[in-house]
Amino acid sequence: MLSKMYPRVIDSVGEWNPQLFREVKGRLTPKTITIISLVSIIGQALLYLYFQGLLPKVEGNYSRYCTAIVENESYSSNLGVCSKDLLGNLQMIKELWWLDLFTTMSILGVFILLVVGSYMLMADVSKENSRNTLNFIRLTPQSAITILGGKILGVPILVYLFGILAIPLHLVAGLKANISLPLIIGFYLVLAISCLFFYSASLLFSLVSSDLGNFQGWLGSMAIFFFLSTMTGVAMEAKSFTATSLDWIILFNPMMFLPYLIKSTFLSPDTIGYLSIKGLNSLNWYGNFWWQNSLVSLCLIIANYGIWTFWIWQGIKRRFHNPSDTILSKYHSYLISACFVIFNVGFTLQQIKSYSSLNDKLISLQVFNFFFFLLLIIALTPSRQSLQDWARFRHENSSYRHGIHDLLLGEKSPSPLVIAGNIAIVTLYTIPAVLIFPFQTNKLSIFAGLFLGATIIIIYATIFQLLLMIKSNKRNLIATGVLATLIFSPFLGLIILGESYRSFPLLSLFSAFPLVVTTGKVTIIPIMLGLLTQIMVIIAANYQLKRVLHKAGMSETKILLDN
Secondary structure, three states: OHHHHHHHHHHHHHHHOHHHHHHHHHHOOHHHHHHHHHHHHHHHHHHHHHHHHHOOOOOOOEEOOEOEOOOOOOOOOOOEEOOEOOOOOEOEOHHHHHHHHHHHHHHHHHHHHHHHHHHHHHHHHHHHHHHOHHHHHHOOOOOHHHHHHHHHHHOOHHHHHHHHHHHHHHHHHHHHOOOOHHHHHHHHHHHHHHHHHHHHHHHHHHHHOHHHOOHHHHHHHHHHHHHHHHHHHHHHHOOOOOOOHHHHHHHHOHHHHHHHHHHOOOOOHHHHOOOOOHHHHOOOEOOEOOOOOHHHHHHHHHHHHHHHHHHHHHHHHHHHHOOOOOOOOHHHHHHHHHHHHHHHHHHHOOOOOOHHHHHHHHHHHHHHHHHHHHHHHHHHOOOHHHHHHHHHHHHHOHHHOOOHHHHHHOOOOOOHHHHHHHHHHHHHHHHHHHHHOOOOOOHHHHHHHHHHHHHHHHHHHHHHHHHOOOOOOOHHHHHHHHHHHHHHHHHHHHHHHHHHHHHOHHHHHOOOOOHHHHOOOOOHHHHHHHHHHHHHHHHHHHHHHHHHHHHHHHHHHHHHHHO
């Protein structure tokens, strides 16, 4: 019966999504299905037997699953003495045992789905690039969503099979631990949308880093593994979070929803000893306690994943159809900046009554802004050929020569003014927060730090664009190296100077995070000198960029006329 249904299912998949049909037909063979099924079932059996071995067997032993109070101080407080009831059975907290099994399977499942699945996607795209078959796929009339969506559904199909076979034991463990079925389904929903987010990010990384070859799969999957490991350690141990922008990162960890499931068991937090709900209860957004309700938290987590997955797909569609194009359109960049600053400021101003730490929170906000704008510079800076085409177009069409609209929204126009526009969006949203909330530092020094941070980003964007115009096959590497040197040189100088750095305030003001300096003991004169110097550098760099573009446009026009 199954042998007759399988070809029909495969044929229907082929009619709906040919790319998915290609992936499924190549991977779901009887041999691979048998191997993955055996690995999943045997792995679950071994895990179950391991936890069975943790159950106490003899009266008087110490175990976290026993109920009697420990009087021996040499043992951990979450251990109990094993005693028997009137029927001669050991008294144990079976719900805790099932909860430990459920939690372990959840954490292992997250790592396997996200790390292994992401690696398989990146390795597959790398293989397609090396064989030149990806360019052939681009020529098909199917959309990027159809093709790459088929890869997301098809490439990790064996990982999906492995996880599906583990659902029965996982579900039984959760129900035996007294976790409600809707919460378990909610966790599955969070895990599914987190897979979509990480797999989409993996595809985008594969499309923009094709030069890395086979190394990109290992690099990307190890980055995800490091992120999940770090966030798992934070979730397991943290009783509260930093109350800064750093807390935003935990929203991208699907395991942060597990504390709500654990809380629903009504077991004592001291007895469980991990994934406490106390930390999430201290997490706020614009000073509101959104995270105390599991349903509201579920909606916020899904919304966060959904928003950024949507923007990732905008970049995927652009780079898939045109690998030489910028990752983002300039119009979309303004909307992304608006979404970013709303989230960033919200997690910065979590506890407005904690006046003493608000300055540090604002510094963390600038750190997040800095790395966000670095990504924007990479995503929005056009290639040398694109700028040459743009320069020739403007030279031949004088009506567009001074069009601000073209500079702000043109697909092939230079990036510095666009970066400045995104900085303006973020800064204009941040300024009211500085005016409203009670920072201890003088507001003018905060504004100076924000403005210095904005101007240094514009300098980086202009220099990066200039370096991409040089006639060298390694211009991308040169531009990245010079930009990294400009970023790290002030920090290296401050480390070398040590305590005497206060004698060189201008060096500090040219760092990536000038708020650290302006909110300290720095007078107005060094701040004004630093600001004036940065403005002069911006003017000089953009003047040089204008000359380079004018020369590129003129030379291209002469070549066309000569032909």
